[in-house]
Amino acid sequence: MMRVVLALVLTAAVASPAPTGFLRPRGQPLPNVSLPKLDGTMGELSALGGKPLLIFNFASW
Amino acid sequence: MQAIGIVQEQHADRARLYRQWRQLKWPIFVDSLNVLGLASVPIPLAVGPDGVVIGRIRQNQLDVLLQASSSRKKWVGGKLSDQHRGDALFWKGDLNGAVTAYRKGKQSAIASFRLGVALRARFESKHAQPGDGQAAVLAWRSALDQNPRQYIWRRRLEQYGPRLEKPYNFYGWIKEARAAIRARGETPVALAIEPAGAELMDRATTPDATVREKADPEGKVPRDEKKRVTIESIVTRSVSLKSQRARVRVVFLVRAAYWNNESEPLSLHVDVPAGVTLKEPMLVHPQAQKPETRERRVLEFEIEYPPGETGAFKIPAYALYSVCDEVEGTCLYLRRDFSVSIPAR
Numbered sequence: 001m002m003r004v005v006l007a008l009v010l011t012a013a014v015a016s017p018a019p020t021g022f023l024r025p026r027g028q029p030l031p032n033v034s035l036p037k038l039d040g041t042m043g044e045l046s047a048l049g050g051k052p053l054l055i056f057n058f059a060s061w
Numbered sequence: 062m063q064a065i066g067i068v069q070e071q072h073a074d075r076a077r078l079y080r081q082w083r084q085l086k087w088p089i090f091v092d093s094l095n096v097l098g099l100a101s102v103p104i105p106l107a108v109g110p111d112g113v114v115i116g117r118i119r120q121n122q123l124d125v126l127l128q129a130s131s132s133r134k135k136w137v138g139g140k141l142s143d144q145h146r147g148d149a150l151f152w153k154g155d156l157n158g159a160v161t162a163y164r165k166g167k168q169s170a171i172a173s174f175r176l177g178v179a180l181r182a183r184f185e186s187k188h189a190q191p192g193d194g195q196a197a198v199l200a201w202r203s204a205l206d207q208n209p210r211q212y213i214w215r216r217r218l219e220q221y222g223p224r225l226e227k228p229y230n231f232y233g234w235i236k237e238a239r240a241a242i243r244a245r246g247e248t249p250v251a252l253a254i255e256p257a258g259a260e261l262m263d264r265a266t267t268p269d270a271t272v273r274e275k276a277d278p279e280g281k282v283p284r285d286e287k288k289r290v291t292i293e294s295i296v297t298r299s300v301s302l303k304s305q306r307a308r309v310r311v312v313f314l315v316r317a318a319y320w321n322n323e324s325e326p327l328s329l330h331v332d333v334p335a336g337v338t339l340k341e342p343m344l345v346h347p348q349a350q351k352p353e354t355r356e357r358r359v360l361e362f363e364i365e366y367p368p369g370e371t372g373a374f375k376i377p378a379y380a381l382y383s384v385c386d387e388v389e390g391t392c393l394y395l396r397r398d399f400s401v402s403i404p405a406r
Binding site: 027028029030033034035036037038042043045046048050051052053054055056057058059060061 | 062063064065066067068069070073075076077078079080088089090091092096097099102103104105106107108109110111112113114115116152213216220231232
């Protein structure tokens, strides 16, 4: 699983344009953003603390 | 370490199919409203165990990520705004409420984008109101005009817009995904709305250039006075002012009736005004395999208009279709006349 994640990260890091928006809080706590998961339940990003976290923003288009 | 995905996608079920295909096991959140305010993807982001954002991840930052940060800042709580009210209603599935909330608030760029998302979702729901599909396009256009560098917003327009402006085939992966999932012995996640027309094309696609003879030129086919079929056209004009194209998507929904698949297929006929050229006509819908079906049907075409033509105009059109009032009931071949409104640029 980790290998897959890192492969995605390395590929994406080359192609990504300059970070904006969500990346503004660099060095600050993650914004308290609430979003639905694919299973339909709501979740808060800020509730994901406790372990190092990798957030991979992507699109299915 | 834990990994999560956040997908920028209007249709969550398409992301579900993608996850099933790629066998992604980590939690995936759906950010249809672009709550995160991203202008593009993909973006990998590292967050320390204390919730402090480290930033875009790079190889040399992985070590930093894997080491626990010593700072212990508290999470920042968000204050609900009018904007968030619309968001909350959208996520609850209250699309009428969300549209109303977004329209009440300040018409900022992001509010316009989210209004477009809510309108498009309502257009594809049982709560659809006439004009929702076109209103979504206009809301997205308003958002992009205010912030032309917002590529996630731009993609929503490109999804339904002129083929030549599409950077790639947005949903070409679906066919491959379904085949791979079936080969594993699984059933692919069902999609509520199948991608169609421009969604499955790009610049390299060879459009169907078949010229078909116009059926019923004398108007002898009986009119569908009961309006058994709902017809809504959605026009997406070129994002670039250098291009003079508009893609027209006409969506057909049977109401208290069924498509009759054992007779003449659904066809669309348009009379473009002088100076306007018909391009890429996909004007005949293939029949389904079962005798009677009720699926949403989409036909598309593009027009090319003269340079400098930025005003609104109308294109007369009519559709011919075979429908049955009930399964194994009376079936009729009918005609509906309507017009496609091309909004001002």
